[in-house]
Amino acid sequence: MATIExxxxxxxxxxxxxxxxxxxxxxxxxxxxxxSLLKLAMYAAGMRTH
Structure with a gap:
């Protein structure tokens, strides 16, 4: 059987x-x-900052 060094x-x-x-x-x-995707989804759902 061959061995690998x-x-x-x-x-x-x-x-x-x-x-x-x-x-x-x-x-x-x-x-x-x-x-950024989460922020975009929250903005699309109407959760906007003041």
């Missing part, structure tokens, strides 16, 4: 930071979209 691959810190920023910014944008 595991090698530890270290990624560079800027790649990790890039992925972190990409995922964070994606979550912030998606939260803003959901909040």
């Amino acid at each position: 595991m090698r530890e691959v270290k990624s560079r810190w800027y790649k990790r930071l890039g992925w972190l920023l990409l995922i964070w910014s994606g979550s912030v944008v998606s939260l803003a979209v959901v909040a």
Whole structure:
């Protein structure tokens, strides 16, 4: 039976930071979209601010 040799691959810190920023910014944008849709739905239902 063949075995697979595991090698530890270290990624560079800027790649990790890039992925972190990409995922964070994606979550912030998606939260803003959901909040805007909720605000639009509330406005359409007649819930307006003074």
